[in-house]
Amino acid sequence: MADSVRELAGAFKRFLAAQEEDEFLTTAAPVRAAVSTPAPAAPAPSTTGELPPMAADSTLDISFVHQHEPTAPTETSTMNKADKTRALAELAQTIASCTRCPLGATRLNAVPGEGNVNADVMFVGEGPGFDEDRQGRPFVGRAGQLLDKMILAMGLTREKVFIANIAKCHPMTDPLHPEKHGNDRAPNAQEIACCRKYIEQQIAIVCPKYVVALGGVAAKALISDAKSLGALRGQFHTLHLDSVELPKPVQIIATFHPAALLRNPNWKKDAWIDLQMVMDKLGLKGARK
Ligand code: URA
Numbered sequence: 001m002a003d004s005v006r007e008l009a010g011a012f013k014r015f016l017a018a019q020e021e022d023e024f025l026t027t028a029a030p031v032r033a034a035v036s037t038p039a040p041a042a043p044a045p046s047t048t049g050e051l052p053p054m055a056a057d058s059t060l061d062i063s064f065v066h067q068h069e070p071t072a073p074t075e076t077s078t079m080n081k082a083d084k085t086r087a088l089a090e091l092a093q094t095i096a097s098c099t100r101c102p103l104g105a106t107r108l109n110a111v112p113g114e115g116n117v118n119a120d121v122m123f124v125g126e127g128p129g130f131d132e133d134r135q136g137r138p139f140v141g142r143a144g145q146l147l148d149k150m151i152l153a154m155g156l157t158r159e160k161v162f163i164a165n166i167a168k169c170h171p172m173t174d175p176l177h178p179e180k181h182g183n184d185r186a187p188n189a190q191e192i193a194c195c196r197k198y199i200e201q202q203i204a205i206v207c208p209k210y211v212v213a214l215g216g217v218a219a220k221a222l223i224s225d226a227k228s229l230g231a232l233r234g235q236f237h238t239l240h241l242d243s244v245e246l247p248k249p250v251q252i253i254a255t256f257h258p259a260a261l262l263r264n265p266n267w268k269k270d271a272w273i274d275l276q277m278v279m280d281k282l283g284l285k286g287a288r289k
Helices: 002-020 081-096 130-135 142-153 189-206 216-222 258-263 265-282
Strands: 121-125 162-165 210-214 236-238 251-255
Touching: 081 189, 121 142, 121 189, 121 216, 142 258, 142 265, 162 189, 189 216, 210 216, 210 265, 216 251, 251 265, 258 265
Parallel strands: 121 162, 121 210, 210 251
Antiparallel strands: 236 251
């Protein structure tokens, strides 16, 4: 009896340690794997938002997600670095005063996104959490620290990429208490629809070669509402935007959200396969040979 209790305690300790595991390559893969063939489908339940479970209203009313008000076209095809910087700054100002959805009333700070305006790779998450809401910057909490490691593992740095979210304000389960931890939820369909033009304009302005959608919310919003993350990841898709024209074709790949990888370190190897597909296209050797 004592033995089995000790065994159970040991197993539980190992489980907690795995949850705490925030390295990327150590659990993803010791060496680069060949990735010429499409990656296998993700294990269930790897499908939806990788932050805390979606709010009831985000069982997506799919038609709504792609509805948007027409926006003034942004001329992105001839932009130089200064033009891009200016356009992104203007967009960030618009986002900072946005009240198109109720999140505008409860956020501490809008989180437009940041990074290299000429980035080859743009990472898109679902929406700011507690830390991001406080700092006004994307992916600065625990999930962000893992994302930094994923970026480094690819042989890139945060300064070389652009990082943004689908939703620009913190979706909270309890909006009356923004100071509470664990108060995160995925953005719902209305919030995604209201924010959609912002991420679309950011993508069109930066015009990266590759967008990496982090998690099911970003993947569904940018690639296909109808499919699960498991069905979308492991392959490139051509990105089509609703509200702006892209100056040149952009490829998008979906992978697991870093927050999901913190909870399920065994998914890191599939995430690493997805990232290596981008690395292969860009000729990146990665942090490890
Ligand atoms: N999760 C996200 O999707 N985005 C962030 O900026 C932080 C956590």
